[in-house]
Amino acid sequence: MTQAMSCNEAAGLVRSQGAVVLHTSPTTYDRYVSGPGMCLLDQTTEPAWVRTADSTQCFVGYRCRAIELEIGQ
Template sequence: MRALLFAVPLAALTATSAFAQSMPNSLNMSCAATFDLVREKGAVVIGTGPNVYDRYVSDQRYCGLDETTFPAWLQTADQKQCFIGYRCREPMVRSR
């Protein structure tokens, strides 16, 4: 029973680190590769540093009905500012 109790948390840690390793990181990719990934997948979560990530989309189809697209620029391995696609956000409402 004691071995089983130890195995469960170990399995949870392994699953968490496996997820983190599978997430693409723009800092390790070229601008073209990051742009192509978003375009090909349609929507993808990309890391931009330790524990920093966001969801990026290729176009409006991957946003909610109440959301719109805003251009997304990321730092990549070869460029400080690379247009990679869009983020989905609620439209800004201007106050009067």
């Protein structure tokens, strides 16, 4: 649960594990990664911030998202 961790603890966990599922509230969770190498080949990263015990917007790493191609590319 990120709200029980410091920002440094949450970000450090993502960095040390490479990819981790974090609970950001009692009913919400997501997978956070340290960089694009932890995503599938058809995915890219987007910056991710979560609420922690000491920060309302703590940068913990990234989330993997599908690459969206425009028609005609």
